[in-house]
Amino acid sequence: MISYIYMILIYHNDCIKYLTTVAIKINLWFLGVMPCFSAHEHVLATKLVAFYPTNYDKGLPTHMATLMVFDPENGSLKAIMDGEVITNLRTAAASAVATKYLANPKSQVLAIIGAGHQARSHHQALSTLFNFTEVNIYSRTLESAEKLSQEIGSTAKACSSVEEAVKRADIIVTVTFSKVPVLFAKWVKPGAHVNAVGACRPDWQEIDPDLMRGSVLYVDSREGAMKESGDVILSKAEVYAEVGEVVNGTKEAFCEKTTVFKSLGMAVEDAVSANLVLAKLRTT
Ligand SMILES: NC(=O)C1=CN([C@@H]2O[C@H](COP(=O)(O)OP(=O)(O)OC[C@H]3O[C@@H](n4cnc5c(N)ncnc54)[C@H](O)[C@@H]3O)[C@@H](O)[C@H]2O)C=CC1
Numbered sequence: 001m002i003s004y005i006y007m008i009l010i011y012h013n014d015c016i017k018y019l020t021t022v023a024i025k026i027n028l029w030f031l032g033v034m035p036c037f038s039a040h041e042h043v044l045a046t047k048l049v050a051f052y053p054t055n056y057d058k059g060l061p062t063h064m065a066t067l068m069v070f071d072p073e074n075g076s077l078k079a080i081m082d083g084e085v086i087t088n089l090r091t092a093a094a095s096a097v098a099t100k101y102l103a104n105p106k107s108q109v110l111a112i113i114g115a116g117h118q119a120r121s122h123h124q125a126l127s128t129l130f131n132f133t134e135v136n137i138y139s140r141t142l143e144s145a146e147k148l149s150q151e152i153g154s155t156a157k158a159c160s161s162v163e164e165a166v167k168r169a170d171i172i173v174t175v176t177f178s179k180v181p182v183l184f185a186k187w188v189k190p191g192a193h194v195n196a197v198g199a200c201r202p203d204w205q206e207i208d209p210d211l212m213r214g215s216v217l218y219v220d221s222r223e224g225a226m227k228e229s230g231d232v233i234l235s236k237a238e239v240y241a242e243v244g245e246v247v248n249g250t251k252e253a254f255c256e257k258t259t260v261f262k263s264l265g266m267a268v269e270d271a272v273s274a275n276l277v278l279a280k281l282r283t284t
């Protein structure tokens with residue numbers, strides 16, 4: 001999955017790539033409609049993803065996603081499939097690509113803020129690239145941080161503050177449902193790399209504006225970031241590059257500087273992942 005996402009980050013510009021959200025007013029939460037046609041990948045698909053942060057406290061999934069894949073030749077429906085696993089894996093794979101280019105290659109300390117699905121998939125994906133000696137986890141409840149820490153094993157520790165989790169970290173992942181900044185510049189080690197994955201609405205933030213402005217800022221899609229990311233819009237931070245531009249060599253990877261990858265998720269990541277699933281089914 002990670003190796004496939006490299007290519008997608010480069011070729012996404014031939015696709016419809018926005019996450020178009022329709023607000024479900026009664027709860028103030030959202031249904032994201034993510035359509036994509038990629039001529040390069042010859043795939044036509046759409047994901048429907050409901051995201052209801054308050055489901056967490058009810059013991060229900062906070063994201064519920066379904067993918068529909070169509071035949072681009074005639075529009076007929078080829079498959080309907082679960083979109084939750086794909087969302088977890090492809091999001092972490094995109095962060096892994098960014099981290100491979102933008103983090104210090106000798107990174108040993110990982111901090112994860114949030115302890116849900118993305119926390120798990122990010123730990124899994126990043127561990128394929130780095131040998132972490134320390135994984136520090138902070139979440140809204142110590143209980144959820146401890147649960148994830150136990151799953152990971154002896155390298156992991158549940159922390160009682162964001163500061164404690166991130167102060168030694170080479171790589172930081174923010175995967176919360178916060179609408180206000182949780183990660184502040186003053187706690188971040190110079191040269192660290194941050195994958196900022198939550199705060200996917202124009203008025204939501206996870207990252208301190210000083211950290212956004214004081215880092216070299218990379219995004220998955222420039223247009224998506226300018227339209228959907230509160231961290232980018234409200235801080236007025238300048239986007240240096242799309243990660244795809246780093247992968248294809250047109251923009252520099254400043255891995256010795258403090259870097260932020262602002263991820264919003266792109267429909268093409270889901271579409272090609274769904275195609276991979278269908279291809280795998282055909283060969284089994
Ligand atoms: N960029 C992308 O492509 C994608 C981004 N996301 C976003 O990633 C974030 C995490 O998603 P999931 O892991 O699926 O959600 P989840 O509901 O499984 O986990 C969220 C975690 O964050 C914790 N949390 C919530 N508010 C917090 C706060 N203020 N401080 C610290 N911890 C807090 C919760 O306790 C929980 O452990 C969400 O914002 C989601 O919308 C999700 C899918 C794709």
Ligand SMILES: O=C(O)C1=NCCCC1
Pocket residue numbers: 019032049051063087200264265266
């Ligand atoms: O890319 C996605 O899928 C999502 N992005 C932001 C929040 C909901 C799902």
